Amino acid sequence: MNIRDVAKRAGVSVATVSRVLNHPDQVTEKTRDHIHEIMKEMDYTPNWFARGLNLNRTGLIALMVPNIINPIYTEIAKGVEEIAHSKGYSTFLCNSEDSIKKESDYIEMLTHRKVDGLIFIGGHLDPTLMERIEKNQLPAVMIGSIQGDWKFSQVYSDFFDGAQKATGHLIESGIKNIAHISGDLRFIESQEKLKGYKAALENTGLTWEDQWIISGDDSIEGGYLAAKRLLRLDKIPEAIFVANDWMAFGAMDAIKTEGLKIPNDIAIVGFDNNRMSALMDPKLTTIQLPAYRMGLTACRLLFDEIESGAENRTSIYLPVTLKVRQSCGHVSGIKTIFGE
Amino acid sequence: MNIRDVAKRAGVSVATVSRVLNHPDQVTEKTRDHIHEIMKEMDYTPNWFARGLNLNRTGLIALMVPNIINPIYTEIAKGVEEIAHSKGYSTFLCNSEDSIKKESDYIEMLTHRKVDGLIFIGGHLDPTLMERIEKNQLPAVMIGSIQGDWKFSQVYSDFFDGAQKATGHLIESGIKNIAHISGDLRFIESQEKLKGYKAALENTGLTWEDQWIISGDDSIEGGYLAAKRLLRLDKIPEAIFVANDWMAFGAMDAIKTEGLKIPNDIAIVGFDNNRMSALMDPKLTTIQLPAYRMGLTACRLLFDEIESGAENRTSIYLPVTLKVRQSCGHVSGIKTIFGE
């Protein structure tokens, strides 16, 4: 059943039916209502391919995330989805699971499918893929940890700054031996955090040992294992700055399993303010990343570009803030209730 | 740039190029290689709409989940995605956020877009929508809490049974006053769990008070608030069976905030075996739902149907099991390490 059937049944031309669908104001109210009725009667829905073939528009944007299992990304997704939905667009959520192969499969597919736009987490994406996106003229927005010189609009935070704040907070509490469980160091995000950690120490005349910096692979299990290794060192650190809350959950478990107390024996500061962080015991002190707002903002930028058709690159900076709770051992965190 | 350009450049007809794409065996190896080369040279990718318009196939399946923020659904999504990806299909993740409006928007969109198949969480979907799916002849698989009489293949678990096991476990520990924080009771899943809870009590000659059954709205915050209300009753229950781990996280926080000890003052059993459950303090005793496997299985069933073209409804039952950790107060849970 197609537009011709509807036209026939309504006693009009296909053009008129098409107009009812695309430019309702160009049709008499009477004919319009009539046709609407017929369409409902016949339960007609326009063929999406035929439509796309003509308009070269899909009403679809894609969001590529490194790992959907980490709630911080679903938070971003919620923000993106909200804006997209309000614009009548649907969001295609692509989960690369930290695999470059999968990422590239997705980009391949997305360019085939011609989504109208793409939002991705910068620094997780292979540069070759980014070129491919550029070449395909796909409107794209990058959510990043740093401002870069790309042909994309950007929403970025300063992860270096965040890491410095996190580490600095521990230092202010009088702690000197601070270890770092890093994320996957292939990603800029993790590199920035590592730099921030080191900078905070250097700035206060402190130092670190190489064995105190361990990659946690951006997974809970990785965080667990990294913490275990730290606890087996001759000189156990007094605190750990963990590059994200997700890994921190694993690290906390490892520490407790060893019978140590957080924050008394070992203090912990995370990064992200994951939804679960306020529910851990002790509640996790962390750097608040405005994930939801990043999603909203990125999606707005994307639509600016889609709707204007122009390549108006914009960069928007969203600051991160320290969220003091209990795991850092700082007094002001102790009375925290339900994370607020 | 389109198939005609490629044909021209290769000195063949469009038909031949098309055949290279769709029926390579019908073309001489020589021409085939030549055309492949040209395509690579020109960086040609076939237009997806034009293709779909002819084939009426998209290479896309949809997965509709009630709330992506709850990790149990991302677990299912991973299973689905894995199979789909191995078949060269992409997964369109639709997040209805427990809203019937959004669900219906998505179904509307999906039928327009003609995804090749749909997997959804049964009992969360409005019956009207399910009819709509049926009418659209969309191959669909339902992941459910109960076997129903639908025109879909099903992967289901017995949530009644699970709830009974959970409650029963508390009863075996000698606890008599057991409250229940339920999910959103519009959903069959939540109803089943409520029934199982009541059945377990009745079977052992115990009873419940109406004020001990509170809906937690399937959110962390809802779980928190529900627990708070339970703690303000004159007669505080000794244990709570929470309909899912997600709400249990909130409930645990509420209990701790009140200065009570889990499990000593109040025991808790959840449902799902959410990834975070083994990291809570105390580690959460729960009913293990094989979410990942449900995703895998559902997707396999879906492809059975897509590939055969037939409507071969199958129902597959996956059992749930009790996972004893610490929050129930049962001795055998105490030495649990890292959730295993």
Next chain:
DNA sequence: TTGAAAGCGCTAACAG
């Protein structure tokens, strides 16, 4: 094995 040509269902330019 290859080519010519007829659609797939829709949109929009153009003519009335």
Next chain:
DNA sequence: CTGTTAGCGCTTTCAA
């Protein structure tokens, strides 16, 4: 305001 018609890029039948 409405109708006629030429595509959009591809697949596939039919003929060579």
